Amino acid sequence: MNLSQAILEALESLSSNKMRSGLTVLGIVIGVAAVIAMLAVGTGAQDSITGSISGIGTNLLFVFRGGGRMGGGTEVRNPKPLTLQDAAAIADPFAAPSVELVAPVLQDSLIVSAAGQTTTTNVSGVTPDYFPLRNYTLTEGDVITEEHLLGRASVAVIGPETADTLFGRRDGLIGEQITIEGQPFRIIGVLTAKGGGMFGSEDNQVLIPYSTAQTRLIQRRTRDQVDMLLVQVVDSESVPSAVEEVSAILRTRHRTEIGADDFTVFSQQDFLSTAATITSVLTIFLGGIAAISLLVGGIGIMNIMLVSVTERTKEIGLRKALGARKRDILTQFLTESSLLSLFGGIIGIAFGWLIAFIVEKVAIASGTPFYPRIGLDAILLATIFSAAVGLFFGIYPANRAANLEPVEALRYE
Amino acid sequence: MNQDWVVVADDLVKTYKMGEVEVNALQGASVKIARGEVVSIMGPSGSGKSTMMNILGCLDRPTSGEYMLDGEVVANMTDDQLASVRNRKVGFVFQSFNLLSRQTALFNVELPLRYAGQVENRRQRAADALKAVGLEDRMTHRPTELSGGQQQRVAIARAIVNEPAIIMADEPTGNLDSKVGKEIMQLLLNLNKERGATLIIVTHDPVIAAQTQRIIKLRDGMVEDENMQNGGVQ
Ligand SMILES: Nc1ncnc2c1ncn2[C@@H]1O[C@H](COP(=O)(O)OP(=O)(O)OP(=O)(O)O)[C@@H](O)[C@H]1O
Ligand SMILES: [Mg+2]
Numbered sequence: 001m002n003l004s005q006a007i008l009e010a011l012e013s014l015s016s017n018k019m020r021s022g023l024t025v026l027g028i029v030i031g032v033a034a035v036i037a038m039l040a041v042g043t044g045a046q047d048s049i050t051g052s053i054s055g056i057g058t059n060l061l062f063v064f065r066g067g068g069r070m071g072g073g074t075e076v077r078n079p080k081p082l083t084l085q086d087a088a089a090i091a092d093p094f095a096a097p098s099v100e101l102v103a104p105v106l107q108d109s110l111i112v113s114a115a116g117q118t119t120t121t122n123v124s125g126v127t128p129d130y131f132p133l134r135n136y137t138l139t140e141g142d143v144i145t146e147e148h149l150l151g152r153a154s155v156a157v158i159g160p161e162t163a164d165t166l167f168g169r170r171d172g173l174i175g176e177q178i179t180i181e182g183q184p185f186r187i188i189g190v191l192t193a194k195g196g197g198m199f200g201s202e203d204n205q206v207l208i209p210y211s212t213a214q215t216r217l218i219q220r221r222t223r224d225q226v227d228m229l230l231v232q233v234v235d236s237e238s239v240p241s242a243v244e245e246v247s248a249i250l251r252t253r254h255r256t257e258i259g260a261d262d263f264t265v266f267s268q269q270d271f272l273s274t275a276a277t278i279t280s281v282l283t284i285f286l287g288g289i290a291a292i293s294l295l296v297g298g299i300g301i302m303n304i305m306l307v308s309v310t311e312r313t314k315e316i317g318l319r320k321a322l323g324a325r326k327r328d329i330l331t332q333f334l335t336e337s338s339l340l341s342l343f344g345g346i347i348g349i350a351f352g353w354l355i356a357f358i359v360e361k362v363a364i365a366s367g368t369p370f371y372p373r374i375g376l377d378a379i380l381l382a383t384i385f386s387a388a389v390g391l392f393f394g395i396y397p398a399n400r401a402a403n404l405e406p407v408e409a410l411r412y413e
Numbered sequence: 414m415n416q417d418w419v420v421v422a423d424d425l426v427k428t429y430k431m432g433e434v435e436v437n438a439l440q441g442a443s444v445k446i447a448r449g450e451v452v453s454i455m456g457p458s459g460s461g462k463s464t465m466m467n468i469l470g471c472l473d474r475p476t477s478g479e480y481m482l483d484g485e486v487v488a489n490m491t492d493d494q495l496a497s498v499r500n501r502k503v504g505f506v507f508q509s510f511n512l513l514s515r516q517t518a519l520f521n522v523e524l525p526l527r528y529a530g531q532v533e534n535r536r537q538r539a540a541d542a543l544k545a546v547g548l549e550d551r552m553t554h555r556p557t558e559l560s561g562g563q564q565q566r567v568a569i570a571r572a573i574v575n576e577p578a579i580i581m582a583d584e585p586t587g588n589l590d591s592k593v594g595k596e597i598m599q600l601l602l603n604l605n606k607e608r609g610a611t612l613i614i615v616t617h618d619p620v621i622a623a624q625t626q627r628i629i630k631l632r633d634g635m636v637e638d639e640n641m642q643n644g645g646v647q
Contacts, residue, residue, distance in 0.1 A: 005527065016515050318511045321472055322571070323500020323528035325493040407473045410511070 003335075010335040021340060024304045028344020028389070029351055031294025032382045036352025038290040039381075040372035041359060042283025048370050049275045053268060055194060056134065059236050061246060062266045063090075063229035079262030080254045083224040089249050090231060096249060098242035100234045103130040104210060104226040106218045112206055114166040114178040121162055122205040123180060125213025133232050141174045141189030148209040152216070156180070157189040161204035180206065181217060239267050291385075297344065298389035305337050305397035316401050317409025329402040337394025338387055345386030349379055418481075419578050419611045420446035420469055425478035427464050427634075438464040439475070440634040448578070451605050451612040453622040456631035462615045463583055465631065469613065470503045470581045471495045483578040500528050504572025504610075506582035506601075510564040512556040518543060518567045519552045525575045542570040546600060562593035566600065573604060579611040580604070586621065598624060 014021040066079045084104055089095060091102040106125035111118060130136075131143045138157070148155055156178060163170045166178060176187045185208065194202045214223070233242040243265050250256075250263050309316070316329060356372035363370035427439040438461045446452050454462050467473040468480065471487055474495075480487055483502050487495065499505075504525075512521045522539040531538075543552055546566040556564050565585060572580050582601065586594030598621055605612050614625060622628050623642070630638040 002532075012515065314511070315513060318513075319524070319528070320496060321470075321499060321505050321511075322525045323496050323575075325496045325528070327493075328528060405473075407467050410472070410507075 003331075006331050006335045007339065009332065010339050014336060014339060020304060024300050024340050025344045025347065027297030027300035028294065028341045028386055029297075029348040031290070031297040031389075032345050032348025032386050033351035033355060034290035034293050035287055035382050035385070036349055036374060036378055037355035037359070037372070038286035039283060039378040040352065040356035040374045042279065042286050043375065043378075044356075044360075044370055044372035045282065046276065046279040047373060049279055050272060053271050053275055056268065058135070058268075059233040059239060060133070060268045061231035061233060061239070061242060062268075063231060063246060063250070064264045064266070065227075066262060066264060081220070081222065081225040082227075082229055082250075082263065083222070084226060085224060086250060086253055087226065087229055089253060090229065090246055096242065096245040098233055098238035098245055099231055101129045101133050101232040103127050103133050103230040103232075105130070105228045105230060106210065106213045106220070107227045108218045110181050110206075110217065112162070112166070112178055112180050114176065117166045119162070119165045121165075123213070123217065124205060124207050125210040125218055126207050127210050130207070130230065133230055137192045138189040139192050140171055141187070143189055144207065144209050149211050152211045153209055154183065154185045154212060155188045155209065156185040157191060157207040158187055159191045159203045159205045160193045162206060163190055165204070178206075180208070183216060239269060243267060294385065294389060298341070298393040301337050301340055301390055302393035302397060304340075305333060305394055306400070308336070309333065309397045309401045312401075313404065313409050313412040316404050317406050317412065320404070320406040321410060326402040329404075330398045333398035333401050334391060334394045337398070338390040341386045341390025341393075342383075344390075345383050348386065349382055352382070416445075417448045418445050419448045419450075419483050420444060420613075421479075421481045422469065423479040425465065425468060425475045425480065427461070427468065427473070428476045437634055439468070439478075441478075442631065442634060442636050444469075444629060444636065446579075446611060446613065448611055449605070449609045450627065451602065451625045452614070452627045452629060453625040454613065454615045454629045454631060455617070455619075455622055456637070460631040461634040462631055464634075466581055466583050466613070466615055469579075470505060471498050496528075500525055501575060502578045504575065504577040504580040506565070506568050506572050506580065506585045508584040508587040510556070510561075510568050510588070512564055512567055512571075514556045517553045517555055518548060518559070518570075521556070521567055522570045522574050525571060529575060539570075539574055542574040543567070545573065545604070546570045560593075561589050562596060565589065565593075565597050569597070569600060569604070573608070573610065576608075577610070579613065581613045583615045584617065585614065586616070586618065594618075594621070 063082060065082050087102050087104045090099055093099075103126060108123055109120055110123045112121050112123070113119070126144060127149065128143060128145055136143075139160070141157070144155065144157060147153070158166075158173070158178070160170045163173055167173060167176065170190060173187050173190055178185050178187060191203070208217070231242065231246060233239050246265050247261065251261065254262055256262050319329065353374055356374055359372050360370065422445070423443045425439050425442045426437070429436040429438055442461070442465060444465075454465065456462050464473070468475050469482070471482065474488075482498065485498060487498060490498065513524070519536070519539050522542050523535055526535045526538060540549070540552060543549060546569050548563060548566050548570065551559060551563060556567070559567065580601070585601070586597055589597060601612055601614070602624060604610050612625075614621065616622055626642065628640040628642065629636060630640065
């Protein structure tokens with residue numbers, strides 16, 4: 001018998017017990033839909049995390065005090081703090097040609113109040129370069145300038161969420177007064193909302209001139225100490241050389257031993273690849289759990305096929321009496337089980353797509369834009385996997401059928 | 414006399430092991446059946462009639478003994494080779510019809526042709542076989558829509574569609590009333606006359622046996638008596 005005949009016969013046989021076939025297919029549908037939806041959600045999560053890391057800025061380096069903080073190196077005793085002089089050295093275009101901008105940051109969690117409202121939020125002392133470096137734009141007002149730095153001005157740029165908390169609105173705030181740790185500041189700008197970032201609330205912060213923070217709000221042990229240096233690299237190809245240049249400068253300035261850096265340079269790519277690792281583990285984990293339900297569906301197929309073989313023992317005996325060879329019977333039952341799982345696979349892909357679609361709508365409705373992505377690879381994987389499940393779990397029952405003794409089978413009632 | 418034998422079986426033994434107990438269903442039975450002959454096999458229940466039929470029809474292998482069907486020695490054949498021999502040389506008619514209940518009469522009759530790998534004329538040949546048993550107006554009926562006699566006719570059409578050397582019927586009228594049984598018997602005899610098909614019929618009914626050319630009597634797995642009648646050979 002050829003394949004198209006086998007498929008036709010299998011279809012007839014499956015449709016003669018629609019309820020049973022339907023329920024068996026359902027098991028595969030659930031499995032495949034789960035796999036598709038989970039992979040889609042996982043990939044979507046990956047996209048959105050990658051997106052938000054890129055949103056921090058482009059081609060950034062983060063320089064922290066202390067060795068081995070994220071890179072896995074050894075912890076160094078008595079690390080020297082990063083200073084403004086370090087920042088100036090890195091900004092030198094001759095020593096570090098790959099560096100475009102350097103921004104020192106002082107950061108602390110402080111009490112901010114206005115109009116009777118009080119909140120605790122992140123306050124950062126920054127320089128004018130900080131804004132282009134972080135891709136910050138304003139909905140109204142102006143950024144912090146060199147004049148503000150020189151004058152240690154009591155001015156602040158606030159995030160939209162902070163504005164909501166303190167004033168209940170996001171506009172018309174220029175010139176309004178806020179107090180930080182009891183000291184009065186005048187609002188000169190409001191940041192554009194960035195949305196749900198992965199690194200705390202970028203929308204909930206207050207930016208003030210670096211010099212103001214240094215002298216009046218965020219005192220460190222030495223005057224020139226900074227918490228973090230943000231470095232922008234000229235282009236993405238230069239990131240590795242920029243890391244080297246920055247490290248070389250800091251090693252010389254801090255006189256550290258070789259292999260015992262008392263600082264950490266972390267690039268955005270490092271963040272990205274760390275995040276990618278985490279999210280792909282997440283995706284595999286989700287997909288794996290979903291795959292278990294596909295496995296359960298496969299066992300369902302095996303179960304039904306075994307029942308079907310037993311029920312049709314006499315039919316198998318008859319077919320053998322009429323000249324069916326082992327492989328004819330094998331083909332017959334494998335075709336049935338593969339068709340069951342293939343149908344399940346196709347319907348499951350549609351269902352998985354629907355689930356991903358619903359997740360997207362719910363995510364958008366709840367204000368965190370998130371786009372589950374169904375790749376061709378996921379569809380291919382699900383189709384192949386479900387057909388393989390049908391074949392694999394069909395082999396045992398089909399073999400059992402093919403190896404029945406014709407006489408015994410014919411006698412079966 | 415140089416005979417054209419379809420069945421040459423010598424000293425067939427079939428032993429079933431059931432744990433410790435051995436059941437000797439056949440113990441040294443020999444038969445020869447000529448082409449075109451009509452033979453009945455009789456004997457008390459448990460005498461080994463069905464066992465012999467299964468071996469002659471290549472559904473089962475003897476424990477020992479020689480068997481040649483239509484010139485082919487089947488002793489050392491694989492399962493698939495046996496399947497092919499059954500397909501080409503044997504047509505089975507069962508007591509309980511054994512039709513695929515979900516399929517039409519036509520499909521049931523086509524089945525041996527499908528397993529023969531026959532694609533051309535399949536429908537036509539199946540239709541011709543159904544016509545030969547007088548069911549040309551019941552081709553698309555399913556077994557549940559046919560009477561017992563009609564179902565057995567479909568089974569006979571299925572048995573002859575591949576033009577086998579031999580038709581084997583194990584109590585073909587056992588599930589039918591005597592009038593319909595007589596019609597079925599007549600149909601088989603006509604097929605023998607018109608097509609020259611060799612016919613082996615297992616039966617308990619002396620009336621049916623009396624219509625055949627030779628009666629092989631089995632007792633305790635051995636051929637007790639071969640009773641020539643109606644101008645049989647030998
Ligand atoms: N699969 C088997 N396992 C064990 N013993 C068997 C098997 N098949 C048949 N026998 C035994 O072999 C003997 C012959 O059985 P067989 O079916 O050939 O009898 P029969 O002549 O066809 O009887 P009946 O007229 O009742 O159909 C019986 O004793 C039976 O119990
Ligand atoms: Mg019997």
